[in-house]
Amino acid sequence: MADNRVVIDVVHGVDILDPFRWLEDGTSAETQEWVAHQNQITREALDARPDRSRWLERLSALVGLPAVLAVRVAGDRLFVLERPAGADQYALVVRSATDPAARALTLVDPAGMAADAAVAIDWFHPSPDGSLVAYGLSEGGTENSTLHVLRVPDQPGAAPEILPERIRNTRAASVAWRPDLAGFWYAVYPEGDEYHRHVRWHSFGSAVDGADDPIVFDRLPTPQSWPDVSVSGDGRWLLVHLMVGWSQVDVHLLDTASGSWSVVAEGAAAQSSFQVVGVGDDARLVGVTTLDAPNGRVVTAPVATPSDWSTSVAERPDVVLGAFAVTDTALALVTSRIAVDSLEIRPFDTDDCVVADLGVAGVVALDADGPHLVAAVGTFGSPVGLVRVDVASGRTVPWGDPADVSVVPDLRVTQVHYPSLDGTLIPMFVAHRADVTPSAETPLILTGYGGFAIAETPVFMPNLAAWCAAGGVYAIAGLRGGYEYGESWHQAGRRGLKQNVFDDFHSAADWLVAEGFTSRERLALHGGSNGGLLMGVAVTQRPDLASAVWCAVPLLDMIRFPQFLIARLWTDEYGDPDVPEECAWLLAYSPYHHVEAGTRYPAVLFTTAEGDTRVDPCHARKMAALMQEPGTLQPDRPVLLWQAGRAGHGVGKPASMRVAEGADVLSFFTWQLGLGAMA
Numbered sequence: 001m002a003d004n005r006v007v008i009d010v011v012h013g014v015d016i017l018d019p020f021r022w023l024e025d026g027t028s029a030e031t032q033e034w035v036a037h038q039n040q041i042t043r044e045a046l047d048a049r050p051d052r053s054r055w056l057e058r059l060s061a062l063v064g065l066p067a068v069l070a071v072r073v074a075g076d077r078l079f080v081l082e083r084p085a086g087a088d089q090y091a092l093v094v095r096s097a098t099d100p101a102a103r104a105l106t107l108v109d110p111a112g113m114a115a116d117a118a119v120a121i122d123w124f125h126p127s128p129d130g131s132l133v134a135y136g137l138s139e140g141g142t143e144n145s146t147l148h149v150l151r152v153p154d155q156p157g158a159a160p161e162i163l164p165e166r167i168r169n170t171r172a173a174s175v176a177w178r179p180d181l182a183g184f185w186y187a188v189y190p191e192g193d194e195y196h197r198h199v200r201w202h203s204f205g206s207a208v209d210g211a212d213d214p215i216v217f218d219r220l221p222t223p224q225s226w227p228d229v230s231v232s233g234d235g236r237w238l239l240v241h242l243m244v245g246w247s248q249v250d251v252h253l254l255d256t257a258s259g260s261w262s263v264v265a266e267g268a269a270a271q272s273s274f275q276v277v278g279v280g281d282d283a284r285l286v287g288v289t290t291l292d293a294p295n296g297r298v299v300t301a302p303v304a305t306p307s308d309w310s311t312s313v314a315e316r317p318d319v320v321l322g323a324f325a326v327t328d329t330a331l332a333l334v335t336s337r338i339a340v341d342s343l344e345i346r347p348f349d350t351d352d353c354v355v356a357d358l359g360v361a362g363v364v365a366l367d368a369d370g371p372h373l374v375a376a377v378g379t380f381g382s383p384v385g386l387v388r389v390d391v392a393s394g395r396t397v398p399w400g401d402p403a404d405v406s407v408v409p410d411l412r413v414t415q416v417h418y419p420s421l422d423g424t425l426i427p428m429f430v431a432h433r434a435d436v437t438p439s440a441e442t443p444l445i446l447t448g449y450g451g452f453a454i455a456e457t458p459v460f461m462p463n464l465a466a467w468c469a470a471g472g473v474y475a476i477a478g479l480r481g482g483y484e485y486g487e488s489w490h491q492a493g494r495r496g497l498k499q500n501v502f503d504d505f506h507s508a509a510d511w512l513v514a515e516g517f518t519s520r521e522r523l524a525l526h527g528g529s530n531g532g533l534l535m536g537v538a539v540t541q542r543p544d545l546a547s548a549v550w551c552a553v554p555l556l557d558m559i560r561f562p563q564f565l566i567a568r569l570w571t572d573e574y575g576d577p578d579v580p581e582e583c584a585w586l587l588a589y590s591p592y593h594h595v596e597a598g599t600r601y602p603a604v605l606f607t608t609a610e611g612d613t614r615v616d617p618c619h620a621r622k623m624a625a626l627m628q629e630p631g632t633l634q635p636d637r638p639v640l641l642w643q644a645g646r647a648g649h650g651v652g653k654p655a656s657m658r659v660a661e662g663a664d665v666l667s668f669f670t671w672q673l674g675l676g677a678m679a
Contacts, residue, residue, distance in 0.1 A: 009559075012580040016559060016593065020625045024564075024618040026610060031621070038624065038641040042605075042664075045640060049667035051678060056663040058469065061407040062462040063655050063662070067383035068376045068400070070123075073097060073369040074130035077152070080104075080386060081121060082400070088117035088654040092124055092135060094152060097372040100388070100399050107150060107160045108135060120652025125175035126152075127184075128233060128369075134165075134175040134184060141611035141648020145170045147186065147210075167202070167210035169193075171613075176231035176238065185216060185229045185238060194566045195223035199240060217252070224568045232276035232283055237303055239264075239274060245572035246452055246494070247271065247487065253285075253306050264306040265289070271453070271487065276303065277326050286312075286331065288321050295486035296321030298333065313346065320455075320486040325368035330391050332373050334363045338415065338427050339455040339484045343375060345394055354394035358387075360413065362457030374399065378459040380431055381411050409469040410434040413458070418511035420480075421503040424492075427478040428508055429458070430517065433468050443472045443673050444518035446509055446546070450479030450501035451530040452573055453490040463526075463662050470678045473517060477508040479534075495575050496585050502537045509538075509545045521547055524669040525602075528552035529615060529649065536591030536623060539601055547637075548603045548672035550665050553612055553649050556619040558590035559583065564616035592623050597631035603672040604639045607661060609647035617643055637672070 007021040023031055046052060069081040069090050078095040091109040096102035113119035122145045124135040131152055136145030147167035150160045169189040176185040183203040188210065190196050198218035206212050217227055217240050226243040238254040249271050251264035264285060265272045274287030285301045289309075298313035298321065313321070313333070322334040322341070330347045341363040343356040358377055364384050365376040373391055378384035386399040412434045417425045432438060445467055449456060456476045464474040478484040481493025481501045493501040509525070512518055523546040527535040532554020538545055555561055555570075559577050562568045575582030587593060606624045608617035624641040626632070633639060642664065647653050670678045 011559060011577065011587075012583055014587070016587070018557075018560075018622075019629075020622040023621040023625060024560075024616075026617060026621075034625075035621065035641075035643050039643060042640040042642045045638065046664045046667055049671055051670055051676070052663050052667040055466065055666045056659060058466045059462055059659045059662045059666075062465050063659050065383045065403045065405070065407070066385075066401055067403070067460070068364070068386050069384070071365050071367055071374050071376050071386060072124070072126055073367045073372050073374055074126040074128060075369060076372070077126070077130035078372075078374055078386070078399070079107075079124060079126045079130070079133060080400070081124065082386075083655065084401075085403075087111060088656055089120055089652070092121055092133070094130070095400060097369075097374070097388070100397065103156070104400065105153070105156075107133065107152065108137075108148075110137065113137075114139060114646075116646055117654040117656065118646040118652075122171075122652065123173060125173075125177070125184075127177040127181055128179055129181075132163075132177070132181060134173075134177075134186070136170050136173055138171075138652060140646040141609055141650075141652050142613045143171055143648060143651055144168075144613060145173060147173060147175075163204075164208040165202070165210075166208055167213075174228040174230065176229045178231070179233065179235045185231065187227055187229060195568065196220065197226055199227055199229045216254070219252075221250075224566075224571075226569070230275070232279065234279040234283075236280060237276045237283055239276060241273065246570075247490065247572070249273070251287075253303065255303075262306050264301070265291070273324075275324075275326055286324075286326060288324055288333075290487045294488040294491075295319060298324070298331065320483060323363065323366050325366045325373060327368045327373050327391050328370050332366065332368060332389070332391075334366060336455060336457070336483075339429075339457045339478055339482075340415075341377075341457055343389065343394070345373075345389070345391055347391075354392070356389050356394040356396055358396065360458050362459045364459065380413050380429070380458045380460065380464065381405065381408055383460045408465050411465075411468055412436075418508060420500070420507045422500070424480070424500075424504075426480070426504045426508065427484055429456070429476045429478075430473060431464060431468055431475070432473040433471060436468075436471055436473070438473050438517040440516055440519040441522060442518050443467075443522045443524070443669070443675055443678065444475060444512060445472065445524045445526055445669065446475045446477065446505075446512065447526040447531065448477040448479045448505050448508065448534060449527065449529075449531045450477075450481035450493055450504065450534060452481070453483045453487065455483040462658070463666065466662065467666060472678070475508065475512060475517070477505060479504040479508075494573050495582070498574065498585065499589060501534065502541060502589065505534055505538060506542050506545060509542075520544070522673050522675075524548040524550070524673060526550040526552070526665070528554070530555065532556070532615070532620075533558075533591070535604075537589050539604060540591045540594040540596075541589070543599055543601045546602055547674075548605075548669050550605050550607070550668065551620070551623075552607045553609065553615050553617075554606070554619055554623070555615055556590070556623040557592040558586040559593065561619070564618065565613055567615070592619075592626065595623070595626045595629075595632060597629065599632070600634065601627065601632070601637060601639075603637040603668075605665065605668045606639070606641045607644070607664075608641075609644040609649070611644075611646055611648040614649040640668070
């Protein structure tokens, strides 16, 4: 600590040391030299592992399976973001909504737009008739999209026409098309600003860069509030959903005929999502809200009095309501029991309810138009694929090209429950090859997330499939802070209660060892993003918990985190270090501030990327440097850092890069768990 670059901040009267502040500047020559040295050390260590080539081979087969990322229905067309077998990036494809055997047409394939396949389609929104599509392209993992528009060809074999629109700063944009196709409403950021997202209107024929587009909505309670936009089928009613915090979504309604705004929901600590059903003055709002219903309820309201809600599907104690879509005859509703999704179809003219048989699955996307209802569904044993759902019977039909899952092992997946530190029962999925009986000698990877109302649902994970194929066990804990039991579960693991999340995770590891699924010597931990924070806390609060840890794109300095990139979005979830009481919560567990010399820590692999525009890579750099300090670093338990180049937080990462990262991680784990070659 004698380095004269050590910074001491006085925060609310408390001295806080920051010995590696200089590593926050990713553009400095000194930082870049340090990163290059770290990358060299990491590459030499991992490339020397004898089983890495086998992990590469196994993961290449698994990651190379065809997969679906998103789907939207427009008339008789399905627009799908899908990755063909062996491809590096997801392409935008249009399919028939009526004929599963009809030939698909690729509209945009970013694979050839960069030599390293680092251009990605971030989002897309077709017009109501399916003749136009707005889509966002970004490069190097940044997610800083530029809006493009194409015209879908009417004739088979014809090429799409790319229109001249190029609107920058459309990160995660929503786009709402006017039915006459004269233009669209869209969400956008001011140039050079990570906040102050707002809604504008773009007319075809105006400046193609959006410079003249008028602002439609910018009434933000906070700079980090996040508006999204949608519109009724007749273009009369414009909805703006405004995420004020991770537990509050306000909703505003614009009558485009009169120009008058009205409030659907405002100021309440509730998540709400609505669609306009019908046309003109007879239209009504249909939505799902957690207001007075932590597990969700379905409500309706007339557009004339949009805050006058009536409940049409009541809250249930054992079911969490999620995404929904509206066909011309029914409401389709994703319901979840302890993170396992189902799809309920509720006709408008009866009290009947049909449940589609999805198996033990997670619904990744759901959309409908007219009679067509389509879902993207995944399981632990198969990549996300497209199914068309018959509204009358609930019967599902695979749509598109099926994946050959013969390379996926025959998995046995069970859901267990274990007690956390305070006695709360926490759910956990445990997966392994069907012929494996776990024991103290079995290598096991434990992961979790625990935040932002995200449930750990069954979806395909190539690392899980590869690890289990080689005889290992993979466990996914449904920690508080997530959404396994609805909004109350989320609330129990956020802000001043965040320690519950960490206790839940520590208890999962302890339980797995106590129950004989593995041992400390054979236990590895993994988490990314908010889960990377979880890993940092596990390392510093319970260094005895496991032998090896993969800490990916993590938040680790919880005192300075709001100062980087878009991180003020997360102060509602974690707390704000500018507020004394909330700073105390954060400092109590901030991993960067709890590394202690002389403590025997597990081996840690930090991974991050210079193009990450969500979580600044400085978190991983600073934490790795601190854990490599003399008096902390242990030769038999290395602390490695890999900072990728043209990559980001994960969205848009080429498949080949995912394979290489997975091979690094699994060979790191077998090395540190003393397993030799396992793949």
